[in-house]
Amino acid sequence: MAGRQQRRRQWERQIARWRASGVSMAAYCRRHGLSYWTFVRWHRRLEQAIASASPLTLIPVVAPTPNGSVITIRLPDGVGIEVERGFDAAVLNAVVRALQVAPPC
Numbered sequence: 824m825a826g827r828q829q830r831r832r833q834w835e836r837q838i839a840r841w842r843a844s845g846v847s848m849a850a851y852c853r854r855h856g857l858s859y860w861t862f863v864r865w866h867r868r869l870e871q872a873i874a875s876a877s878p879l880t881l882i883p884v885v886a887p888t889p890n891g892s893v894i895t896i897r898l899p900d901g902v903g904i905e906v907e908r909g910f911d912a913a914v915l916n917a918v919v920r921a922l923q924v925a926p927p928c
Contacts, residue, residue: 834865842921873920881912898922 841851841862848866852859896904896915902922906915 831869835869837862838866838869881916 837855837857841848844851846854848862849859851857852862892907893905894908894910896906898904898919904915904918904922
């Protein structure tokens with residue numbers, strides 16, 4: 824069981840590094856000597872785990888902002904997300920979920 828959890832954490836770190844790299848999944852795998860299909864399988868597995876987790880509830884908040892266009896959201900771990908008025912709540916939801924999986928830098 825511990826081996827399975829350790830492997831999962833290793834893949835979570837690899838996927839977080841790939842996202843931060845800005846390169847395609849295939850390019851990342853080539854650079855790091857990883858199997859592309861194994862990477863894809865872990866990426867899908869972890870994304871499905873996020874999707875099946877309890878739903879994230881976004882609570883509408885109306886707050887004045889100094890410049891009137893940007894709102895900063897601070898998560899419990901200190902990560903900040905800035906959104907502009909009219910942001911897409913579904914995209915924000917996906918970003919927050921991805922941050923919950925990604926290990927801290």
